[in-house]
Amino acid sequence: MRILIVEDDDRIAKPLAEFLRRQHHLVDIKTDGFAAWEWSQSGFYELILLDLMLPKLDGITLCKRLRATSSNVLILMLTARDTTDDKIIGLDAGADDYLVKPFELKELAARIRALARRTPEIRPQILIHGDLQLDPATQQVTYAGNIISLTPKEYMILEYFLRNPNLVVTRSAILDKLWDFDKSSGEGSIKTHITNLRNKLKASGSSEEFIENIYGIGYRLGHN
Numbered sequence: 366m367r368i369l370i371v372e373d374d375d376r377i378a379k380p381l382a383e384f385l386r387r388q389h390h391l392v393d394i395k396t397d398g399f400a401a402w403e404w405s406q407s408g409f410y411e412l413i414l415l416d417l418m419l420p421k422l423d424g425i426t427l428c429k430r431l432r433a434t435s436s437n438v439l440i441l442m443l444t445a446r447d448t449t450d451d452k453i454i455g456l457d458a459g460a461d462d463y464l465v466k467p468f469e470l471k472e473l474a475a476r477i478r479a480l481a482r483r484t485p486e487i488r489p490q491i492l493i494h495g496d497l498q499l500d501p502a503t504q505q506v507t508y509a510g511n512i513i514s515l516t517p518k519e520y521m522i523l524e525y526f527l528r529n530p531n532l533v534v535t536r537s538a539i540l541d542k543l544w545d546f547d548k549s550s551g552e553g554s555i556k557t558h559i560t561n562l563r564n565k566l567k568a569s570g571s572s573e574e575f576i577e578n579i580y581g582i583g584y585r586l587g588h589n
Contacts, residue, residue, distance in 0.1 A: 366390050366391075366411045366412055366477070366481065366501065367390070367391045367409055367410050367411050367412070368385055368390050368391065368392045368410065368411070368412045368413070369392075369393050369394075369395065369401060369404060369405060369410045369412070369413045369414070370382055370385075370392060370393070370394045370395070370413075370414045370415065371394075371395050371396075371398065371413060371415045371416055371419060371424070371427070372394065372414070373396040373397060373416065373418075373419055373420060374394075374397075374416075377443075377466075377580075378394045378396070379394070379579045381470070381473075382394055384470050384474075386517075386521060386543060387393060387517055388474065388517075389397070389504045389517060389520050389521060389524070391521070391524065391525065391528070393410075395495060396420070397420040397421040397422065397435075398419040398420070398421050398422025398423055398424065398427045399421040399422045400421075401413070401422075401427060402422060402427055402430060402431075405427075405431060405436070405438065410438055410477065411438065411439060412438065412477065412480070413431075413438055413439070413440050413441070414441050414443055415427065415428060415440055415441065415442050415443065415460070416443050416444060416531040417442060417443075417444040417446060417451075417455070418440075418445075422474075424442060424454065424455075424480055425458045426445070427441055428442070428455070428458040428460055429458050429459060429460065430461045431469050432459035439460045439480050439481075440459060440460045440461050440462075440466065441460070441461060441463075441473075441476060441477070441480065441552070442455045442460045442462070442463045443464050443466060444464075444465065444466060445465065447465040454585060459481055461480055461483075462476055462479075462480060464476060486553065492524065492527040492528065493548040493581045494527055494530070494575065494586065495573060496508055496571070497527075497566070497571070498576060499520075499523060499524055501524065504520065504577065506520065506523065508566060508569040508570060508571050509569070509570055509571075511569050511570065513565055513566065513569050514565070515562065515565065516558075516561075518543070519558055519561060519562045519565070521541065521543045522539065522555075522558055522559060522562060523562060524558050524574075525539070525542065526541060526576060526584070526585075526586040527586065530586045531585075531586075531588070533579050533582055533583055533584070533585045533587075534554065534583050534584055534585070535582060535583035536552040536555040536583060536584075537552060538583065539555050539583075539584075540552060540555055559576055559584065562576065563575070563576060573587060574587045575587050
């Protein structure tokens with residue numbers, strides 16, 4: 366699932382993003398309501414984790430704006446406000462669910478799964494590149510029908526390239542996008558993961574170079 370975290374406290378946002386990425390979600394973080402509003406207009410996200418107390422544009426106002434545009438993105442509010450009235454205000458603004466801080470990450474994961482089950486129309490499309498297929502719903506990758514077993518990082522890299530087929534990216538950009546809370550891994554780790562990913566794709570029977578080197582710049586999804 367493609368998730369936007371709108372939270373101005375890095376102590377909450379970064380560990381939360383890393384937890385969700387370990388579950389193969391694609392995650393972005395915005396620290397103010399106005400930036401989140403601009404990014405949400407892309408239609409890229411399936412779920413927004415929304416704090417209420419935000420700079421520039423508060424969570425309730427942002428939620429109302431999204432619903433006023435007929436956006437069907439799932440909205441899960443995360444807030445320290447725990448009164449019944451606060452919950453009613455959030456839900457009436459258009460939120461799909463409400464979780465009070467502090468919360469257990471496993472409870473958040475369960476609520477995300479429940480929201481996805483309640484909203485089958487948001488099931489993400491299978492990403493296809495030639496004979497290569499990645500199903501975000503089942504997190505299964507196949508080549509010519511053969512299942513390819515990938516590590517979480519390899520899966521995230523492959524999904525990122527499949528969702529951005531024309532984008533040329535540097536190792537540092539991949540690190541910023543997918544390793545937000547674990548930058549100690551370094552850019553050398555990206556090279557290792559991509560090498561391993563290429564080897565697994567070739568071992569599956571592919572003769573294509575799915576991830577191309579762009580000399581002096583970075584990588585790009587190969588043409589099929």
